Amino acid sequence: MLGVGGGIARSMLTTLRQFFRPAVTVQYPEEKLPLKPRSRAALGFDEDICIKCAQCARACPLGLVVMRVSRGPDGERVLDQYDIDLTYCLNCGLCVEDCPTGAIHWTPRYELAAYRREDLIFTRERWRQETLARRKAAAVNRPLLIPPPWGPVTGRSRPLHPLPDMAVV
Numbered sequence: 001m002l003g004v005g006g007g008i009a010r011s012m013l014t015t016l017r018q019f020f021r022p023a024v025t026v027q028y029p030e031e032k033l034p035l036k037p038r039s040r041a042a043l044g045f046d047e048d049i050c051i052k053c054a055q056c057a058r059a060c061p062l063g064l065v066v067m068r069v070s071r072g073p074d075g076e077r078v079l080d081q082y083d084i085d086l087t088y089c090l091n092c093g094l095c096v097e098d099c100p101t102g103a104i105h106w107t108p109r110y111e112l113a114a115y116r117r118e119d120l121i122f123t124r125e126r127w128r129q130e131t132l133a134r135r136k137a138a139a140v141n142r143p144l145l146i147p148p149p150w151g152p153v154t155g156r157s158r159p160l161h162p163l164p165d166m167a168v169v
């Protein structure tokens with residue numbers, strides 16, 4: 001039993017110990033800690049490597065990916081619209097997983113706070129500006145363009161698992 005005096009001494013000792021330790025508090029937003037390059041913060045979209053296959057739109061469980069594609073003069077696919085309302089995004093990553101080229105990918109950007117809901121709707125133009133800005137700042141978390149372990153991507157980005165043997169009764 002140390003009593004009241006012992007308790008005070010112990011707490012003062014703790015204070016003294018902390019006093020000589022380096023400060024760990026980050027003065028956000030003036031100071032920011034860099035996130036890991038592959039952290040899953042917010043989505044990014046790079047139109048330059050998008051093949052307009054709409055896998056991402058099919059994969060999104062909430063149907064947030066709104067895209068419109070038309071044909072160009074040479075029959076090539078032209079992206080007219082690519083909107084995602086990030087207000088509702090679950091950050092589930094299903095669109096990222098299914099994208100065969102990595103056009104939709106995770107970025108280390110995490111400051112998405114906005115005063116108006118409309119500001120969280122990312123349109124094609126906004127994606128483009130954002131991608132350019134990140135490229136300029138050399139902070140782009142470029143998607144993985146190395147071939148996946150199950151071979152070249154041929155329209156399907158996930159391996160097809162064989163069905164389990166069916167029991168014959």
Ligand code: SF4
Pocket residue numbers: 059060061062063064065084088089090091092093094095096
């Ligand atoms: S992360 Fe999930 S919820 Fe968000 S756009 Fe992609 S698939 Fe949809």
Ligand code: SF4
Pocket residue numbers: 049050051052053054055056057098099100101102103104
């Ligand atoms: S899945 Fe990828 S390549 Fe296909 S439309 Fe979506 S972002 Fe573009």
